Amino acid sequence: CCFPPHLAAHTCKNNYEHAEYGTALTWDDALRSSTQNFQHKSYNLFTCNCHSFVANCLNRFSYGGTMRWNIVNLAVLILFKGKWVNHGAVVRSFLPFIVVLCAGIIVAGWPTVIGLASFSLLLIGWFVFVSYFAKNLIEV
Numbered sequence: 001c002c003f004p005p006h007l008a009a010h011t012c013k014n015n016y017e018h019a020e021y022g023t024a025l026t027w028d029d030a031l032r033s034s035t036q037n038f039q040h041k042s043y044n045l046f047t048c049n050c051h052s053f054v055a056n057c058l059n060r061f062s063y064g065g066t067m068r069w070n071i072v073n074l075a076v077l078i079l080f081k082g083k084w085v086n087h088g089a090v091v092r093s094f095l096p097f098i099v100v101l102c103a104g105i106i107v108a109g110w111p112t113v114i115g116l117a118s119f120s121l122l123l124i125g126w127f128v129f130v131s132y133f134a135k136n137l138i139e140v
Helices: 027-038 050-061 071-081 087-108 111-132
Strands: none
Touching: 027 050, 050 071, 071 111, 087 111
């Protein structure tokens, strides 16, 4: 976090942005503030989802000294720095996906894989587009 223990010594390069983001002094403050911001918003896979909530919370806490967290940065952080709790967590996470994928291949064949890959690429493209080019379309 960019806040020092004594706030009078605060010399952040982004201090002009601390009107709303970066003002949380504890994780609980950031979480409470983000919860109040998101509590009356409708969940939407494309614009307002759990990744948006976490990015908003990280921005409020100024995690890593930055207030530019978005869903793409968060996904990259999870992909490259995330760690599994245990081997059972890996199985619980991927087993339902593998079962549905196998059932789709048995019922419909390889077009299931092509459809899933196409949808995944379109979804990734959408998130990159709204995170960097159309920032007002997504909740963060």
